[in-house]
Every structure is written in structure tokens, then in C-alpha cells.
Amino acid sequence: MIKGVPSMAGSHSEASKRKDRVAHIRFSPTEFDALEAAARAAGMTVSAFVRSLSMEGAGVRPFLGEGDRAVLGLLADGMRTIGGNLNQIARAINTGRAPPAIDDIAGSVRDAHGVATALAAELAEMTKRSAAARRGEEI
Numbered sequence: 001m002i003k004g005v006p007s008m009a010g011s012h013s014e015a016s017k018r019k020d021r022v023a024h025i026r027f028s029p030t031e032f033d034a035l036e037a038a039a040r041a042a043g044m045t046v047s048a049f050v051r052s053l054s055m056e057g058a059g060v061r062p063f064l065g066e067g068d069r070a071v072l073g074l075l076a077d078g079m080r081t082i083g084g085n086l087n088q089i090a091r092a093i094n095t096g097r098a099p100p101a102i103d104d105i106a107g108s109v110r111d112a113h114g115v116a117t118a119l120a121a122e123l124a125e126m127t128k129r130s131a132a133a134r135r136g137e138e139i
Helices: 012-017 029-041 046-057 066-094 102-134
Strands: none
Touching: 029 046, 066 102
8 A cells, every 4th residue: 555545445434544644743852741741631642632633723623612612702701891890990999099889899809700710610621522522532
């Protein structure tokens, strides 16, 4: 068989699953150690991990699905709104204007904490889903 050309033997799906093409990538020892650790954490070989990340980066297999992007967009909008409120409060205090009511400050901080907590939880779930998808597991 010629390297990179699938043989006619076997089914088409077998040929498409065969991995007979090679890309050479150089890493520093520190980079490769980090790569091995990340692959191990994802339950994958270094080769499968790099292949998966490459396909995601090329847009062939997106890291985030439409639903994940929509959720992140909503959470980002919430964080921007809350950040704006906190910035206005800080500006008022720093310029010596009458400070807003303590309830306003506490409410804005609670809102920011709630959105940040939701964002962290969603990112953790996205990480689990993407790792499972990289391994080819049902999500």
C-alpha cells in the first residue's frame, strides 16, 4: 500500500478510520510534559489528544456546540452588565460622590458572585463533555 492512500480491501468505514498520515510537530521538553499530562487527564494518548485538538482548532470538529456557545454568550452578557454596575459603584466611591446604598453594593456583588459561579459550573461541564467527545464517548 502507498502511504496515505487507503487500500481497496475492507469496507469504506474501515479505510476512513485508518490513521496512516503523519504530521511531525516539535515540542520543548516542558511543552511535551504538559501535553502528556493533559492527554493523560483526558484519558487519551498524546496522538489522539493532539489530533482532537487540531481538528477542533481547524473548525472540523468545533470545541463548543451551538448550545454551549449560546450559554456562554448569555453568561458573558450577564458578567458585562454586572461589571458595568460594579464599575459605576467604584467610580462613585472613588470620586467622593455620595456612595450608593450598601444594599446596592451588596446586591451587585451577590449578582457577580452568582454569575461567576454559574460560569465556572458551566465551564466545568463543558470541559467534561469535550473530554468525553475527544475520547469518542457518548455525551
